[in-house]
């Protein structure tokens with residue numbers, strides 16, 4: 001089955017063309033195209049995503065990306081007669097259009113949904129087998145590791161979705177049956193990285209910046225709290241951790257003054273090798289270690305309780321290599337027989353291919369969502 005997928009829930013316009021086969025139990029995917037038009041530079045001056053700017057950019061990028069995928073030059077939206085008549089051979093091979101309906105920013109979601117509906121309506125005439133399905137963005141993250149070539153999945157799985165908008169721990173007994181074990185009670189893990197990065201004057205999105213800086217720092221330098229780590233549930237809380245970083249900076253004003261210009265200091269040739277160029281990495285490393293300790297500890301406790309054979313992490317924060325290796329070493333330290341899996345980097349952060357994967361599985365199991373933006377859609 002060939003799937004064209006469209007994702008516009010946040011600040012990435014993403015379209016993919018994916019070949020899916022072998023059914024729900026052993027799905028296999030061949031990524032033919034996976035295009036992402038990132039809006040990071042546009043939102044960066046605002047320190048976060050501005051919904052109306054996101055919408056404007058999606059409207060601009062969607063026709064460009066689909067034109068590239070279908071090999072139709074000057075693709076326009078609404079679709080003109082000229083485009084309809086263009087003989088795109090690729091178009092006729094598509095069986096299913098999968099589009100994200102939520103959760104996410106509603107104005108942004110609507111651009112993708114309206115675009116997908118228009119493509120479906122207009123091209124259905126020439127391609128009668130074409131179908132359309134609404135997909136949850138969270139299902140996309142959940143199934144994103146299935147996109148790795150050669151990933152063999154052993155059930156039951158403990159899934160940890162860690163993105164800019166969500167932190168959810170799930171028990172997946174089989175491909176179509178999952179149960180939420182816990183989630184964040186306030187900020188999402190990625191959101192916390194972004195907020196702490198702002199405190200440290202690092203650009204948006206903060207996760208990759210903190211990961212880079214943390215590599216230069218000492219993760220044991222500052223004892224930040226591990227919120228809820230000893231509570232007997234699978235919920236998380238990250239806003240207190242962010243506040244601890246804020247208080248640390250407030251109480252060490254000699255540092256905060258210097259932190260204002262980390263890059264200049266670090267790169268400066270005529271600096272006297274200020275100690276502060278090491279403090280910022282120490283804060284980044286210590287914060288990151290605190291956040292990861294909680295995520296790993298809760299995921300491993302759940303894996304033990306439910307006798308999971310795999311732990312799969314997904315979402316933007318899962319791209320963090322330090323987190324991945326910490327997970328692996330902690331599984332070894334605790335002598336657990338668990339398969340650990342993380343999607344390839346390009347499938348961790350928002351992308352179209354994961355929506356195709358979720359579209360395939362949900363189509364086969366008959367789980368369809370209405371083609372309406374649902375900003376607060378949950379699992």
Ligand code: KG4
Nearest residue numbers: 163164165190205207208316317320349350
């Ligand atoms: O999954 P995603 O692309 O979008 C949402 O669905 O939210 O996740 C984006 C989040 C951002 O908060 C970003 O800072 C974080 O993922 N992120 C990272 C890394 N790369 C992206 N966090 C930690 N380490 C990273 N390497």
Ligand code: ZN
Nearest residue numbers: 137141163350
């Ligand atoms: Zn996402």
